[in-house]
Amino acid sequence: MSDSLPETDAEWRARLTPDQYRICRQKGTEPAFTGAYWDEKTPGQYRCAGCGEVLFDSATKYDSGSGWPSFWQPARETVVAEEVDTSHGMRRVEVHCARCGSHLGHVFPDGPRPTGLRYCINSASLTLDPADK
Secondary structure, three states: OOOOOOOOHHHHHHHOOHHHHHHHOOOOOOOOOOOOOOOOOOOEEEEEOOOOOEEEEHHHEEOOOOOOOEEOOOOOHHHEEEEEEOHHHOOEEEEEEOOOOOEEEEEEOOOOOOOOOEEEEOHHHEEEEEOOO
């Protein structure tokens, strides 16, 4: 992926699939148990679908039972940014790509050790870069 980021809505629409655009740029979500990576076991790195930034490593992926890919920590602390989300009548913490702002999903305090966090991420927000390439 290019180092430059789209600047206009039209450029984002051209870069992303319609589903990726709806989720990454409009803060949508995919139905549970439908995304490409919710049950993926391939070792590798998960990159942002919007800009290609490495966001998560498969070594931190686990089966949360939620139906979305879940990780207990980002690849680096600085690659994922957070903000409070009060949509849908509840208070959650949204996570997005710190580089391009693409919506990824939410983080919850009910994950496994060592962090106790569950980064619940939409598959459409990610691309998998397999380790055996």
